[in-house]
Amino acid sequence: MARVLLGVTGGIAAYKACELCRLLVRARHDVVPLLTPGAERFVTAQTFRALARRPAAEDVYLHLTRADLLVVAPLTANTLAKFAHGIADNVLTEAALAHRGPMLVAPAMNPRMWSHPATRTNVEALRARGVELVGPDEGETAEGELGVGRMAEPGEIFERAQELLGGKSVLKGKSVLVSAGGTREPIDAVRFVGNRSSGRMGVALAAEAARRGARVTLLGANLAVAHPAGVEVVETPSAADLEREALARGADADVVVMAAAVADYRPAGALTGKRPKDRATWTVELEPTTDVLALLGATRTEGTVLVGFAADRGETGLERARAKLRDKGADLFVFNDVARTDIGFDAADNEITLLGADGERTIAKAPKEEIAAAVLDEVEGLLGR
Numbered sequence: 308m309a310r311v312l313l314g315v316t317g318g319i320a321a322y323k324a325c326e327l328c329r330l331l332v333r334a335r336h337d338v339v340p341l342l343t344p345g346a347e348r349f350v351t352a353q354t355f356r357a358l359a360r361r362p363a364a365e366d367v368y369l370h371l372t373r374a375d376l377l378v379v380a381p382l383t384a385n386t387l388a389k390f391a392h393g394i395a396d397n398v399l400t401e402a403a404l405a406h407r408g409p410m411l412v413a414p415a416m417n418p419r420m421w422s423h424p425a426t427r428t429n430v431e432a433l434r435a436r437g438v439e440l441v442g443p444d445e446g447e448t449a450e451g452e453l454g455v456g457r458m459a460e461p462g463e464i465f466e467r468a469q470e471l472l473g474g475k476s477v478l479k480g481k482s483v484l485v486s487a488g489g490t491r492e493p494i495d496a497v498r499f500v501g502n503r504s505s506g507r508m509g510v511a512l513a514a515e516a517a518r519r520g521a522r523v524t525l526l527g528a529n530l531a532v533a534h535p536a537g538v539e540v541v542e543t544p545s546a547a548d549l550e551r552e553a554l555a556r557g558a559d560a561d562v563v564v565m566a567a568a569v570a571d572y573r574p575a576g577a578l579t580g581k582r583p584k585d586r587a588t589w590t591v592e593l594e595p596t597t598d599v600l601a602l603l604g605a606t607r608t609e610g611t612v613l614v615g616f617a618a619d620r621g622e623t624g625l626e627r628a629r630a631k632l633r634d635k636g637a638d639l640f641v642f643n644d645v646a647r648t649d650i651g652f653d654a655a656d657n658e659i660t661l662l663g664a665d666g667e668r669t670i671a672k673a674p675k676e677e678i679a680a681a682v683l684d685e686v687e688g689l690l691g692r
């Protein structure tokens with residue numbers, strides 16, 4: 308988790324900073340909003356405190372000493388000029404002067420102010436000091452003028468912020484293999500034995516690993532959710548496909564996360580054509596599949612971090628997950644309780660217990676994106692050893 312100072316200055320685009328704040332919080336960053344007096348004419352400090360989940364009576368000055376990133380969005384011409392000249396007359400300009408890490412700014416102003424030589428000089432001064440700019444974009448301003456001056460979209464600012472923060476992740480440049488979804492085992496040409504996994508958790512893990520700068524391959528088993536950006540997706544609809552692709556890639560990966568619900572059994576001797584309906588009973592015999600995770604655990608190369616998932620029920624399920632961690636030779640197991648309907652399979656949220664050699668830790672119910680970040684924080688700790 309990184310600490311991000313989020314500066315907001317007095318422009319009409321200040322309301323868009325709410326969305327940026329939400330995205331940063333959702334990515335599990337510790338966000339400290341710093342509003343200038345000008346910003347408070349457009350948005351309230353209370354809104355940002357609520358979005359950043361910060362207590363009302365908090366003294367933000369305490370947090371200015373250590374921050375991984377300072378983001379300012381929107382950045383007005385006025386505050387941009389103050390930054391360029393080192394003026395420190397409010398909490399944000401003071402923070403900017405005291406901050407030693409990366410700084411990302413999203414200017415927003417009237418196009419004529421943006422193109423004015425004074426602003427050009429100030430922008431160059433900031434760039435020369437390593438300040439990163441995102442936008443401004445071309446478009447119609449709030450006053451109805453066309454030109455360059457509109458603040459970049461919150462999503463774009465967020466992505467850039469994540470990239471800058473990713474520079475610190477030990478996952479940067481590492482190769483990560485993630486399996487996601489649920490396999491389908493053919494009975495005949497059109498029928499299959501499947502399960503309810505949507506692939507959301509594995510996709511969130513792949514997306515988060517990519518955000519942290521890893522080279523990610525996702526083995527997708529019938530994903531019900533969109534493919535994440537910046538990730539190579541290999542379709543592995545059945546347990547046999549997944550086994551083949553995982554074994555071909557597993558040995559070279561730094562991290563393998565087996566989030567897919569791989570079938571434990573497949574119909575023996577699946578029919579190639581479609582079996583026509585008749586009045587007779589149809590008995591399908593199931594044969595065991597290969598346990599891919601256990602095989603990877605048994606043949607692992609040193610230094611690889613191997614993560615397994617256990618979808619099981621209650622305290623006995625947790626006990627079984629402990630046994631799986633040991634028996635499958637994994638470094639980390641992620642347990643979620645499928646007895647609950649508000650988390651896990653096909654739900655947006657999850658609540659997990661992380662099981663490792665060093666002990667266990669429960670991550671409170673949160674969107675799967677936040678859970679993914681918590682799992683990868685743990686993986687980073689294991690990689691760093």
Ligand code: CTP
Binds near residue numbers: 600615616619
């Ligand atoms: N797994 C695997 N290959 C299989 C089955 C499971 O790699 N053929 C992996 C899953 O991706 C997951 C973990 O093993 O990481 C789940 O363990 P397992 O206990 O085998 O799966 P469940 O079916 O959830 O448990 P149970 O033993 O209760 O059936």
